[in-house]
Amino acid sequence: MSTSAHIDFKLQGLASLTTPLAIFERLIEGGWTTDDHGGVMYLPVGDSGDFDWQKAPLTLSDIHSLFIEKQNANEVVGIVLTIQPDNIGGSLVFLASQSLSFSASINRRRLALSGCTDFSWYIERLVPFLCKGEDVWVSSTTASEFK
Numbered sequence: 223m224s225t226s227a228h229i230d231f232k233l234q235g236l237a238s239l240t241t242p243l244a245i246f247e248r249l250i251e252g253g254w255t256t257d258d259h260g261g262v263m264y265l266p267v268g269d270s271g272d273f274d275w276q277k278a279p280l281t282l283s284d285i286h287s288l289f290i291e292k293q294n295a296n297e298v299v300g301i302v303l304t305i306q307p308d309n310i311g312g313s314l315v316f317l318a319s320q321s322l323s324f325s326a327s328i329n330r331r332r333l334a335l336s337g338c339t340d341f342s343w344y345i346e347r348l349v350p351f352l353c354k355g356e357d358v359w360v361s362s363t364t365a366s367e368f369k
Contacts, residue, residue: 226368227330227339229348233320235358242299242316243289245352252351254303254311256285258328263302263313267291271298275313304328305347324348341365 233240256262262280265273267288280288285301292299304311312327324344331340345363353359 224369225330225339227326227341228366229324229326229341229344230362230364230366231322231324231348231352231360232362233322233352233358234361235320235354237319239354239358240320242293242322243286244354245316245322246285246289246301246314248351248354249303249314249348250282252347254305254347254351256280256282256301256303258302258304258311264288265292265298265300265315267295267297269297273298273300275300275302302328322352339365339367 233245238244250256258277260279261277262285263275263277264280264285266276289299298315298317300313300315302311302313308329310326310329310331312325312330314322314324316322326339326344331343332338333340345365349360349363
C-alpha cells in the first residue's frame with residue numbers, strides 16, 4: 223500500500239527572508255542536499271502548475287538562477303531535498319507567499335510501533351532552517367498522511 227505524507231508550513235516575518243531562495247539557502251546550510259542519485263529533481267520554468275518534475279545535473283548556481291526565474295514568473299518553485307547520511311528526504315514545494323509543503327517521499331522515516339510517518343523527525347530537521355531568529359517564524363504546521 224502506498225503512503226503519502228505531507229507537512230505544510232505557513233511562515234510569518236520579513237518577506238526578504240521567506241522567499242523560496244532564502245529558505246532553500248538556509249536548508250542547504252543546515253545539511254540538506256539536492257543530490258537525488260546524482261541529479262537534481264526540480265520543477266522547470268514554464269511548468270505552469272503541471273508538476274512535471276525534471277532531473278538534471280544542476281549546480282547550486284543553476285538552482286539559484288532557476289529559483290529567481292520561477293519567482294519572477296510567479297511560478298510554483300519545487301525541488302527535491304535529502305539529508306545524509308540516511309538519504310531521507312522528499313519534495314519541497316513553495317506554494318504561495320510564505321507557504322510551503324514538504325512531501326516525505328524518499329526513504330520515509332516511520333515510527334517503529336505503528337509504521338506511521340515520524341513527522342517530528344522531519345519537523346526537527348526543517349523548522350530550525352525555515353525560521354530565522356526573531357525575523358521569521360512558523361505560524362502554522364499541518365501534517366497529513368494518506369494510505
